[in-house]
Amino acid sequence: MKNILFLVASLRKESLNMRLARVAANNLPDGYGATFFDLKDVPMYNEDLRGDGSPESVRQLREALRSADGVFWTTPEYNYALPGIVKNAIDWACRPMLPQHSFAGKPMNAAVATISATNGIRSLNDFKRIWNNCGGFSVTTFDFVLQLAPSKFIEESGVESLEPKSLASLRLAIDHLVRAIEGDGGAVVTANWTAFVESLP
């Protein structure tokens, strides 16, 4: 069984992004299971604590990333950018850099749920750019933003889901991630990362 780690970049109880992540987790293909990691205990980044002295929540986050076959983030957009909670988690997760940080070459896809009818894509663009710049492997070519999100959730046999068009888009986003995992899409990125590390003086 392959494992997709779900990370949700909103801490509020009624989070639309948490609801979206749950729908995604209920729509994984056969042979895939979901793990959730709660970011609420991850403190603000402190360079003094980046190694062995890192907080327990940070060590658990790194371990969850390392042991996942792929990562699916759901995130709001805040002020036309990705929320600080995401940036903070990535800052912790990418240290120590050597010999290989916790998500080097890790396939990742992300989706945004927003109340807005027009916004959200900037958060996703930031996200994929930052993940890739750190040596992760984010899925490109298809971006899924669930706009007007509160109106898109439906209930089916007591289980929350999305109206058909949105659900099809979410499934496409999941399929993109699964193809990246199955095709070992992160292998080149991992090899490049290793070469970079070996080139260091």
Ligand SMILES: Cc1cc2nc3c(=O)[nH]c(=O)nc-3n(C[C@H](O)[C@H](O)[C@H](O)COP(=O)(O)O)c2cc1C
């Ligand atoms: C500080 C702040 C800034 C926001 N900025 C944006 C924005 O730039 N674009 C957008 O689409 N929504 C923005 N929103 C609205 C979010 O889409 C909305 O709060 C959404 O419900 C957040 O996701 P959540 O339900 O998972 O917490 C903002 C919300 C907050 C609290």
